[in-house]
Amino acid sequence: MLKLLLLAIVFWLIYTILKRYRSSVDQKPQSREKPEDMVQCAHCQLHLPRSESIKSGALHYCSETHRQQHQP
Numbered sequence: 001m002l003k004l005l006l007l008a009i010v011f012w013l014i015y016t017i018l019k020r021y022r023s024s025v026d027q028k029p030q031s032r033e034k035p036e037d038m039v040q041c042a043h044c045q046l047h048l049p050r051s052e053s054i055k056s057g058a059l060h061y062c063s064e065t066h067r068q069q070h071q072p
Ligand SMILES: [Zn+2]
Pocket: 041, 042, 043, 044, 045, 046, 061, 062, 063, 066
């Protein structure tokens, strides 16, 4: 019975170490990621990443609704 308990502890330790190792590996590429260009919504002045913005000519908008509202 004691052997089984020791085995369980060993497995738990290996599992914890692997989990910690994996999360430290996963975090590295995220911190290296360069910040994306920020643009400002022409309607509400909200800042958002360029890839999430809606472009209309030289202007950017945070949503399709604001793009429609801003146009005359
Ligand atoms: Zn907006």
